Amino acid sequence: MGNKLFFYSSITKKIVMALAGLFLISFLVVHLGINLLLLSDDGGAAFMVGVEFMTTNPLVKIMEYVLLGGFAIHILIGVIIQIQNWMARPVRYKVEGYSHLSFFSKYMIHTGAIIFIFLCIHFTNFYFVKLGIVSPPEGVGKEDFYQMATLLFADRFYAILYIVLMIFLGFHLHHAFQSAFQTLGLNHTKYTPFIKTVGTIYSILVPLGFASIPLVFIFIR
Amino acid sequence: MDFTLKIWRQKNAKAKGKFVTYKVTGISESSSFLEMLDVFNDQLVTKGEDPVVFDHDCREGICGTCSLYINGRPHGPDDAVTTCQLHMRKFKDGDTIVIEPWRSKAFPVIRDLMVDRQAFDKIIQAGGFISVNTGGIPDANAILIPKADADSSMDAAACIGCGACVAACKNASAMLFVAAKVSHLALLPQGKAEASRRVQAMVAKMDELGFGSCTNTGACEAECPKQISIDNIARMNREFLGAKMGSQKKKVVAGGF
Numbered sequence: 329m330g331n332k333l334f335f336y337s338s339i340t341k342k343i344v345m346a347l348a349g350l351f352l353i354s355f356l357v358v359h360l361g362i363n364l365l366l367l368s369d370d371g372g373a374a375f376m377v378g379v380e381f382m383t384t385n386p387l388v389k390i391m392e393y394v395l396l397g398g399f400a401i402h403i404l405i406g407v408i409i410q411i412q413n414w415m416a417r418p419v420r421y422k423v424e425g426y427s428h429l430s431f432f433s434k435y436m437i438h439t440g441a442i443i444f445i446f447l448c449i450h451f452t453n454f455y456f457v458k459l460g461i462v463s464p465p466e467g468v469g470k471e472d473f474y475q476m477a478t479l480l481f482a483d484r485f486y487a488i489l490y491i492v493l494m495i496f497l498g499f500h501l502h503h504a505f506q507s508a509f510q511t512l513g514l515n516h517t518k519y520t521p522f523i524k525t526v527g528t529i530y531s532i533l534v535p536l537g538f539a540s541i542p543l544v545f546i547f548i549r
Numbered sequence: 550m551d552f553t554l555k556i557w558r559q560k561n562a563k564a565k566g567k568f569v570t571y572k573v574t575g576i577s578e579s580s581s582f583l584e585m586l587d588v589f590n591d592q593l594v595t596k597g598e599d600p601v602v603f604d605h606d607c608r609e610g611i612c613g614t615c616s617l618y619i620n621g622r623p624h625g626p627d628d629a630v631t632t633c634q635l636h637m638r639k640f641k642d643g644d645t646i647v648i649e650p651w652r653s654k655a656f657p658v659i660r661d662l663m664v665d666r667q668a669f670d671k672i673i674q675a676g677g678f679i680s681v682n683t684g685g686i687p688d689a690n691a692i693l694i695p696k697a698d699a700d701s702s703m704d705a706a707a708c709i710g711c712g713a714c715v716a717a718c719k720n721a722s723a724m725l726f727v728a729a730k731v732s733h734l735a736l737l738p739q740g741k742a743e744a745s746r747r748v749q750a751m752v753a754k755m756d757e758l759g760f761g762s763c764t765n766t767g768a769c770e771a772e773c774p775k776q777i778s779i780d781n782i783a784r785m786n787r788e789f790l791g792a793k794m795g796s797q798k799k800k801v802v803a804g805g806f
């Protein structure tokens with residue numbers, strides 16, 4: 329069997345995956361923006377305004393489905409491509425991989441899988457609660473994300489897990505960001521170095537931003 | 550110099566291969582890797598054993614016939630050279646050297662270290678012809694080509710089709726090779742007429758032959774003896790996307806979107 333599952337060429341699959349990935353990257357910024365409201369010391373008032381907006385604005389509601397689709401497409405194509413890539417080398421090398429290459433690019437499926445597991449946990453903790461599939465913790469309303477987050481971060485184990493996960497997210501993003509541009513054919517002697525720098529900064533700042541919240545909850549509150 | 554060699558031995562395409570450990574002695578540090586194997590094969594034959602089969606031809610780094618995955622790197626531990634140009638002084642006396650064939654579904658082993666790289670020829674064939682006028686020799690400057698384009702095209706055309714990019718890639722992807730071939734024509738006015746058809750057909754063939762998909766690891770570029778840049782891959786992605794988006798509903802080329 330060739331590399332033509334679903335009748336799409338390898339490059340088309342990658343382009344769609346890259347577009348979905350860039351969409352997820354832009355979503356992360358919005359998500360982080362709202363999460364950072366958790367840090368304002370007002371008992372969650374600011375944060376809940378953000379949540380309120382995200383759960384009621386009709387445009388955001390449409391985007392919710394686009395977002396779910398984006399995740400599904402990115403993950404599905406990623407897995408298909410990885411399986412085909414494993415099949416492309418049926419006999420492995422005895423001495424493997426001393427070629428110089430960007431380190432994180434070797435482990436995209438692994439960091440991706442870790443992020444996926446987190447995503448499942450995250451959905452069970454928040455999204456499915458909102459949808460009413462999972463019941464909220466005792467005495468917490470099903471849209472009271474502030475209480476849910478506070479309860480979760482109060483659990484040291486979860487908070488540490490969350491922080492570790494953000495590190496892996498950073499690894500994934502570090503390669504992903506510039507790789508998406510390369511796949512889309514957006515490569516230029518002048519702009520590519522800039523894209524790479526932005527990607528590196530993004531992949532450090534965004535996970536750090538997310539991780540700062542449990543850190544504040546543990547050490548300051 | 551003396552070395553311990555761990556070499557992949559496989560009788561034929563069907564047979565199950567295995568690593569065999571040998572000793573080779575009396576190697577000059579200025580001999581090439583292939584010359585070392587020649588001396589070693591002599592020693593094997595004297596002992597009445599089958600020599601190790603490996604690909605080679607020009608032995609001056611221009612034909613792309615030699616291969617070998619040496620200690621985890623295609624064309625061995627030096628940068629930007631083919632195996633025939635790799636000197637034994639790059640190793641330390643007494644080193645153990647593991648020698649494997651290129652590993653890819655699209656490059657089946659024929660015997661020992663020799664693989665079948667016809668897949669590359671098929672991709673080139675799929676690319677097809679370019680339209681040129683026959684007749685007298687055209688005037689040198691009749692077609693204007695910006696110097697920068699001519700240079701980039703020439704850089705891409707330096708690809709010798711050795712397959713080290715496929716061998717190095719964790720996905721066994723042929724994108725660097727195909728991108729080099731697509732690029733050197735796409736950059737020139739002479740290649741423009743068939744550019745859209747060419748890139749679609751070559752990518753479709755590459756997929757069909759079972760090469761993996763590029764995940765932009767950059768291993769190919771690091772190992773390419775001709776230092777072909779992955780900028781060419783971006784160019785091919787661009788060409789491909791443009792060709793597909795602009796193509797007519799009725800298909801002129803095999804292969805899906």
Ligand code: SF4
Pocket residue numbers: 707708709710711712713714715725726729769772773774775776777
């Ligand atoms: S791109 Fe480089 S490594 Fe790949 S076939 Fe051409 S010369 Fe060999």
Ligand code: FES
Pocket residue numbers: 604605606607608609610611612613614615631632633634
């Ligand atoms: S034998 Fe021709 S390139 Fe090595």
